[in-house]
Amino acid sequence: MVIEVEPDGDMERLDTLSRDLPARDSLQPYLRDEIFPLLDMARWVDLLISYLDTGHVVSFSSIARSLGEPRAARAVGELAASGALRGPTHRIIYADGRVPDRSVIELGAELELDERGGSYHISDDLTLEDIKVASPPFEQLRNIQASMDHLLVEEQGRPASLCGIDISSKDDLNVVCLSVSGLDGDDIEHHCKQGSLPMPYVSGYLFYREGPLILPALDEAVKEGMVKEDTLLVLDGNGILHPRRSGIACQVGVAVDMMTCGVAKRLQVGKVEGNERETAGHRISDVRDGDDLLGFAVRTSRSKPVYLSRGNRMTLDHALESLLPSWHHKVPLPTRSAHERSNEVRRAISESPSGDLQVPPLVLHVAVNR
DNA sequence: GCGACAG
DNA sequence: ATCTTGTCGC
Numbered sequence: 001m002v003i004e005v006e007p008d009g010d011m012e013r014l015d016t017l018s019r020d021l022p023a024r025d026s027l028q029p030y031l032r033d034e035i036f037p038l039l040d041m042a043r044w045v046d047l048l049i050s051y052l053d054t055g056h057v058v059s060f061s062s063i064a065r066s067l068g069e070p071r072a073a074r075a076v077g078e079l080a081a082s083g084a085l086r087g088p089t090h091r092i093i094y095a096d097g098r099v100p101d102r103s104v105i106e107l108g109a110e111l112e113l114d115e116r117g118g119s120y121h122i123s124d125d126l127t128l129e130d131i132k133v134a135s136p137p138f139e140q141l142r143n144i145q146a147s148m149d150h151l152l153v154e155e156q157g158r159p160a161s162l163c164g165i166d167i168s169s170k171d172d173l174n175v176v177c178l179s180v181s182g183l184d185g186d187d188i189e190h191h192c193k194q195g196s197l198p199m200p201y202v203s204g205y206l207f208y209r210e211g212p213l214i215l216p217a218l219d220e221a222v223k224e225g226m227v228k229e230d231t232l233l234v235l236d237g238n239g240i241l242h243p244r245r246s247g248i249a250c251q252v253g254v255a256v257d258m259m260t261c262g263v264a265k266r267l268q269v270g271k272v273e274g275n276e277r278e279t280a281g282h283r284i285s286d287v288r289d290g291d292d293l294l295g296f297a298v299r300t301s302r303s304k305p306v307y308l309s310r311g312n313r314m315t316l317d318h319a320l321e322s323l324l325p326s327w328h329h330k331v332p333l334p335t336r337s338a339h340e341r342s343n344e345v346r347r348a349i350s351e352s353p354s355g356d357l358q359v360p361p362l363v364l365h366v367a368v369n370r
Numbered sequence: 371g372c373g374a375c376a377g
Numbered sequence: 378a379t380c381t382t383g384t385c386g387c
Binding site: 167169202210237238243262266267 | 376
Binding site: 167168169170171201301302 | 378379387
């Protein structure tokens, strides 16, 4: 049976807004004030499952497909497990008919369950519902990505400084850290900010999870003069080395009209080309998807490589050239610093005797020489 | 057992 | 991303 869902105000608004993107210089307020407040996946799932009557069930992957992204199935499961949903979460089961342990009692009260080999299933004659949404939200997110891609500029960027960006999270506590250094990795300054991340992690949509925290922090760092026009932003994730050539480094770069590139620890798409060239201290291979050169696999010594790709106002070669002087460890120094620092600050906040540091939004500005 | 998808 | 002490190796 197919259930047709009537989109709520948020979904309709996301649909409308995704149709025409504003000009480049209005992107930041558009994202901050219009788009980001609509990114509430728990509400999307809640709307869908609110259509399930007693005894009707759907699968996690089916909900993800209805929302427009099969890969979001795990995120649906995480939302259900975390208690973020208000609707009848016990009516969400696995695609093979198995019932999650935590739902057995509640669902068992609604319909017949079979026990086989230690786990419970719905009976074989019961079919899963299929929920249809007129404007799947993940489809709109892809539309926005595509529109932002059109604003992506590839040129020979000449950065004078570097800014590593990373987020450390545990439970509901998230801290972003921007670490700015010279091209050689010296004179590091940190800017940290605490905030919430309403969207769960879904592969391919990292910007929509981390952007709402990164962009405000970046705005502050610019106003303080820490980050300037000639600063290359180094994101923890991909640039064009992405299924739709639209990774977080591309979207952040276009949003703030700055130079960006991405450094990812795992390969999301593409293949590492066989022949590896040696430079002083680095071993570099091409990463290609078909004929397209999308990035470099870079490793120091014999460790596993990380994957560099360009974002906005940057070429792959110039990104590499800009990062090599500070690239002595597995990742460039500003990226490493941002990672360490965001972790330290996140722990300091969670360990602080409740009160002082806990009040969001928290802003720490610390200058350190390392 | 397969497949494995940034953080 | 997070869970995590000491330990092996360059």
